[in-house]
Amino acid sequence: xxxxxxxxxxxxxxxxxxxxxxTMPFIFSNEVCEKLAVVGFNANMxxxxxxxxxxxxxxxxxxxxxxxxxxxxxPLLGAFIADAYAGRFWTLTVASIIxxxxxxxxxxxxxxxxxxxxxxxxxxxxxxxxxxxLAILYGSLLLGALGSGGIRPCVxxxxxxxxxxxxxxxxxxTWKYFNWYYFVMGVSILVAVTVxxxxxxxxxxxLGLGIPTVAMFLSIIAFVIGYPLYRHMDPAGSPxxxxxxxxxxxxKKRKLAMVSDPKLLYRNEELDTSISLGGRLVHTxxxxxxxxxxxxxxxxxxxxxxxxxxxxxxxxxxxxxxKSVIRMGPIWAAGILLxxxxxxxxxxxxxxxxxxxxxxxxxxxxxxxxxxxxxxVSMLSTIALYDRFLVRIARRFTGLDRGxxxxxxxxxxxxxxxxxxxxxxxxxxxxKQAALAHxxxxxxxxxxxxxxxxLVPQYSLHGIAEAFMAIGHLEFFYDQSPESMxxxxxxxxxxxxSVGNYVSTLLVSLVHKFSAGPDxxxxxxxxxxxxxxxxxxxxxxxxxxxxxxxxxxxxxxxxTYKPIQVHSKxxxxxxxxxxxxxASKV
Numbered sequence: 001x002x003x004x005x006x007x008x009x010x011x012x013x014x015x016x017x018x019x020x021x022x023t024m025p026f027i028f029s030n031e032v033c034e035k036l037a038v039v040g041f042n043a044n045m046x047x048x049x050x051x052x053x054x055x056x057x058x059x060x061x062x063x064x065x066x067x068x069x070x071x072x073x074x075p076l077l078g079a080f081i082a083d084a085y086a087g088r089f090w091t092l093t094v095a096s097i098i099x100x101x102x103x104x105x106x107x108x109x110x111x112x113x114x115x116x117x118x119x120x121x122x123x124x125x126x127x128x129x130x131x132x133x134l135a136i137l138y139g140s141l142l143l144g145a146l147g148s149g150g151i152r153p154c155v156x157x158x159x160x161x162x163x164x165x166x167x168x169x170x171x172x173x174t175w176k177y178f179n180w181y182y183f184v185m186g187v188s189i190l191v192a193v194t195v196x197x198x199x200x201x202x203x204x205x206x207l208g209l210g211i212p213t214v215a216m217f218l219s220i221i222a223f224v225i226g227y228p229l230y231r232h233m234d235p236a237g238s239p240x241x242x243x244x245x246x247x248x249x250x251x252k253k254r255k256l257a258m259v260s261d262p263k264l265l266y267r268n269e270e271l272d273t274s275i276s277l278g279g280r281l282v283h284t285x286x287x288x289x290x291x292x293x294x295x296x297x298x299x300x301x302x303x304x305x306x307x308x309x310x311x312x313x314x315x316x317x318x319x320x321x322x323k324s325v326i327r328m329g330p331i332w333a334a335g336i337l338l339x340x341x342x343x344x345x346x347x348x349x350x351x352x353x354x355x356x357x358x359x360x361x362x363x364x365x366x367x368x369x370x371x372x373x374x375x376x377v378s379m380l381s382t383i384a385l386y387d388r389f390l391v392r393i394a395r396r397f398t399g400l401d402r403g404x405x406x407x408x409x410x411x412x413x414x415x416x417x418x419x420x421x422x423x424x425x426x427x428x429x430x431x432k433q434a435a436l437a438h439x440x441x442x443x444x445x446x447x448x449x450x451x452x453x454x455l456v457p458q459y460s461l462h463g464i465a466e467a468f469m470a471i472g473h474l475e476f477f478y479d480q481s482p483e484s485m486x487x488x489x490x491x492x493x494x495x496x497x498s499v500g501n502y503v504s505t506l507l508v509s510l511v512h513k514f515s516a517g518p519d520x521x522x523x524x525x526x527x528x529x530x531x532x533x534x535x536x537x538x539x540x541x542x543x544x545x546x547x548x549x550x551x552x553x554x555x556x557x558x559x560t561y562k563p564i565q566v567h568s569k570x571x572x573x574x575x576x577x578x579x580x581x582x583a584s585k586v
Contacts, residue, residue: 019162019231026226027159028184033219034151035188037212040196054126067141072498074149079491084238088158095150096220102143103213109136111206153491162231182471183383190376236275239485245310246322249293265294265316272317275484279564281320294319321482334552335473338417339500341541356452374456378463406475407556413469418545420461425538427454435530480562
């Protein structure tokens with residue numbers, strides 16, 4: 001009888017496994033509100049600065065550039081804090097609160113008249129914002145950048161952490177999570193660039209900023225309430241310190257001869273317990289010069305109960321962490337140029353749209369900035385079709401649960417992006433022919449009688465490319481990074497976007513400078529797009545992307561997947577129980 005009561009007591013104390021799909025609403029709510037706030041404000045930010053704070057256009061543009069640059073760097077800081085000290089949950093929570101404070105102060109500045117200059121009166125010169133009013137703006141933007149820095153790298157990794165990779169029932173859900181994460185993010189961006197921008201322009205900035213501010217507050221509460229349901233990965237110390245320790249140790253021992261048998265390299269499972277969360281990384285034959293950091297010398301001798309001097313001796317697992325990060329570098333670099341091509345939608349494609357007939361009816365005209373809706377719709381449609389149909393079809397041919405590898409998925413995205421810029425060039429030729437036929441080549445501000453829907457193919461192709469490339473890139477960073485530095489690796493995804501935009505700025509500046517002719521002609525003219533050679537610029541991007549695709553194919557062919565040895569007491573040799581993450585080769 002007592003034994004039965006003990007069994008019943010044990011059964012009552014059995015807790016449901018943490019993590020899984022039940023946690024997704026709590027996590028996605030945080031991401032949706034962050035994107036609503038960021039995109040809803042950024043999409044119309046130039047209007048707020050010029051119409052509400054009366055900033056000159058150049059000063060407003062510089063403010064946007066500075067804010068964008070800061071926001072693109074902070075994810076590295078947030079990822080470092082999460083991986084090294086605070087963990088992803090607490091980093092997300094604190095970052096969301098910081099972001100909330102920034103959004104609240106920004107909303108108050110839009111509501112309270114004393115926080116912005118008075119409205120312009122007639123033709124009178126508008127009064128610019130005072131230094132105090134600008135301080136509130138800059139402080140709000142800085143808090144927003146710091147908050148985004150903690151949210152962006154952690155929300156992706158934290159969501160993926162909810163699925164146990166060692167459990168066959170949950171491992172297949174990880175790649176589905178990335179699809180639906182990007183889908184949810186896309187929906188929130190779509191709402192931001194349509195509903196919120198409309199409210200800001202037609203109803204008021206107080207309501208337009210207040211809605212995402214309130215939504216962010218509610219999402220923080222929901223996210224914290226989900227705490228008992230989450231799987232939590234403990235921080236494993238500074239990943240940058242470990243990488244530096246391996247580099248220093250390998251440099252100090254660079255003159256040592258390599259050991260004949262890799263099994264003689266230093267291993268210490270107890271030392272690596274906190275950083276080998278999903279299993280130990282096993283030795284690979286690439287970059288063997290780094291293996292010297294794991295060669296044991298007489299000077300390195302330590303008792304079994306003592307930890308070695310990690311600036312002189314490191315374990316095989318720690319050496320392989322550095323190798324994994326280095327191996328990801330070329331694939332990371334390949335994604336930059338796609339972002340460069342994608343960035344043209346908000347610049348030159350937007351300028352094309354402004355010169356074209358945007359009327360749906362006689363009284364309703366599509367805003368040029370709303371053309372990005374076609375990108376978002378095509379991206380969301382592709383994600384849904386991919387998850388529901390394409391994966392099942394591909395699975396029959398490849399035998400993979402995810403249909404195709406993330407490297408294949410990225411390659412498809414590269415090819416579609418090439419097609420997008422190629423098509424954009426031919427559409428520009430068509431647009432200029434229409435301008436010439438109607439005698440409007442010299443009239444920069446005149447509407448050319450050609451439908452803006454000619455631009456839909458290039459916008460849509462960019463959306464399809466993003467559905468393949470961006471999600472594949474995100475999967476790649478999470479899957480192939482060492483388990484203890486996944487937030488840091490996910491931050492690299494956002495860094496590639498930042499670098500891609502900077503490369504776009506550099507490329508446009510160079511083309512504008514070197515394509516200038518003695519007759520003041522230019523591929524990318526400042527005033528009249530009709531007199532430029534924008535199609536040449538698009539085709540230049542196409543050629544660069546073709547070269548980039550060939551580079552990517554070489555990198556993918558040579559890439560070695562991260563080898564993991566699942567923790568097992570029965571494994572007596574390194575070869576036993578070894579699993580290659582995503583073992584199918586490209």
